[in-house]
Amino acid sequence: xxxxxxxxxxxxxxxxxxxxxxxxxxxxxxxxxxxxxxxxxxxxxxxxxxxxxxxxxxxxxxxxxxxxxxxxxxxxxxxxxxxxxxxxxxxxxxxxxxxxxxxxxxxxxxxxxxxxxxxxxxxxxxxxxxxxxxxxxxxxxxxxxxxxxxxxxxxxxxxxxxxxxxxxxxxxxxxxxxxxxxxxxxxxxxxxxxxxxxxxxxxxxxxxxxxxxxxxxxxxxxxxxxxxxxxxxxxx
Numbered sequence: 001x002x003x004x005x006x007x008x009x010x011x012x013x014x015x016x017x018x019x020x021x022x023x024x025x026x027x028x029x030x031x032x033x034x035x036x037x038x039x040x041x042x043x044x045x046x047x048x049x050x051x052x053x054x055x056x057x058x059x060x061x062x063x064x065x066x067x068x069x070x071x072x073x074x075x076x077x078x079x080x081x082x083x084x085x086x087x088x089x090x091x092x093x094x095x096x097x098x099x100x101x102x103x104x105x106x107x108x109x110x111x112x113x114x115x116x117x118x119x120x121x122x123x124x125x126x127x128x129x130x131x132x133x134x135x136x137x138x139x140x141x142x143x144x145x146x147x148x149x150x151x152x153x154x155x156x157x158x159x160x161x162x163x164x165x166x167x168x169x170x171x172x173x174x175x176x177x178x179x180x181x182x183x184x185x186x187x188x189x190x191x192x193x194x195x196x197x198x199x200x201x202x203x204x205x206x207x208x209x210x211x212x213x214x215x216x217x218x219x220x221x222x223x224x225x226x227x228x229x230x231x232x233x234x235x236x
Contacts, residue, residue: 019048023055031125032057034217037064037086042071049076049090058091060124062117062217085116085216089124098128101154101227103176105143107136107166110185115159117216118181118223122157125224137165150174155226157219161185164196171205177226178208181219 013020022033035048045068049059053076061072069081072088079090102122106115112133119129130153135143143166150156150173158167159181167180180203182196189195193213200210211218 016047016051018044021048021051023052023057031221032059035059035061037061037068042068042075045072046075049079053078053090058089058124060121061088061090062086064088082116082120084113085120086113087117087120089120098123099126099227099231100128100130101230102127102129102223103149103153103156104129104131105135105146105156105158105166105170106131106133107158107160107162107164108185109134111159111161111183114181114183114214114216115157118157118159118220119216121217121220122224122227123220125221125228127224127227135166136160136162137169140169143169147173150176154230155179155223157181157223159183159216159219160200161193161196162187162190164199167200167208167210168203168205171203171208174207176207178205179219179222180208180210181216182210182213184214 013022025033035045037045045061052059063086065086066083069088073079073081076090079088081088104115104119106112119131122129130149132146132149135146150170153176156170156174156176156178158170158178160166161183164182167178171178180200182193182200184193197213
């Protein structure tokens with residue numbers, strides 16, 4: 001068995017013309033390749049998914065709209081669309097228990113789609129996620145009422161658009177690492193997420209990292225890894 005796994009690790013990708021599928025990423029990284037939906041046709045998404053499923057891998061498809069999701073659901077057995085996260089999961093039932101420790105905060109209701117993508121990703125990596133929405137700093141008493149949840153988390157994801165100030169505030173209150181996610185939500189000077197991205201990158205509170213604009217998947221993936229590492233340690 002060990003020899004077989006060792007050989008599988010060195011196998012080349014599968015070339016299907018328009019895509020080169022990395023079937024053994026789950027062995028290297030513990031999680032299969034993820035399909036990024038934008039820019040791909042439904043037929044391409046379906047073809048990649050079918051090849052991955054033939055290898056027994058669960059498939060996670062991110063940032064798909066309802067029209068694309070409808071076509072995928074018709075073609076792919078065991079698929080489920082999560083409209084709040086704009087994502088599709090294709091797998092048999094999974095009864096594995098989830099590890100607590102991830103706290104997810106969103107500044108506004110408009111940030112929930114990115115936040116839900118992060119939550120779903122962290123779930124797939126084995127973490128339970130406590131979600132608290134609409135606690136932005138325009139009403140700072142809302143986030144201050146959640147100090148108990150902030151202090152008990154192993155890792156915190158903070159999703160914010162507009163000026164992007166919430167993650168720095170949370171990081172100043174938390175002992176856990178904070179993953180900041182800027183979103184493209186905001187008025188003109190938000191510049192499609194550039195403004196909150198720069199705010200977060202210039203945050204003065206140590207212990208905070210920043211992912212790219214609207215990258216809920218990246219934040220959830222990182223949070224899942226951190227939570228697994230911290231599982232052996234007691235929560236603060």
